Amino acid sequence: MHHPYLPVLLIIVLGGLFAGVFLLASSLIGPKKGTKSKLSPYECGLKPVGNARERLDVKFSLVAMLFILFDIETVFLFPWAVLYRDFIKSGLGLFMAIEMGIFLFILAVGLVYVWRKKALDWR
Structure with a gap:
């Protein structure tokens, strides 16, 4: 079968x-042994300056988490926008609009909270 x-x-x-x-x-x-130049980090053809394994500031990870949060918002918002016309035809338009409004309101409250805590301030 x-x-x-x-x-x-x-x-x-x-x-x-x-x-x-x-x-x-x-x-x-393939070759088994790397030379010093092959094992060094690549910096646009120039000699490397400093250590490549420096610690990053915590603010970079905070910005990355905020980016992921609002990227996930887009992942939820795009299919909803594509299917919204079908929701209207089936009589669920108002319900789905209110539901998405609540979702966006919660995200907006989170953005205001982050802004007031000065998490987006680089100084």
């Missing part, structure tokens, strides 16, 4: 096999 997802499974298995074979071949055939 032919299952409809058998070709997809076959492609996934073959892709994994190809990746495994090429990784194994590169580790067996």
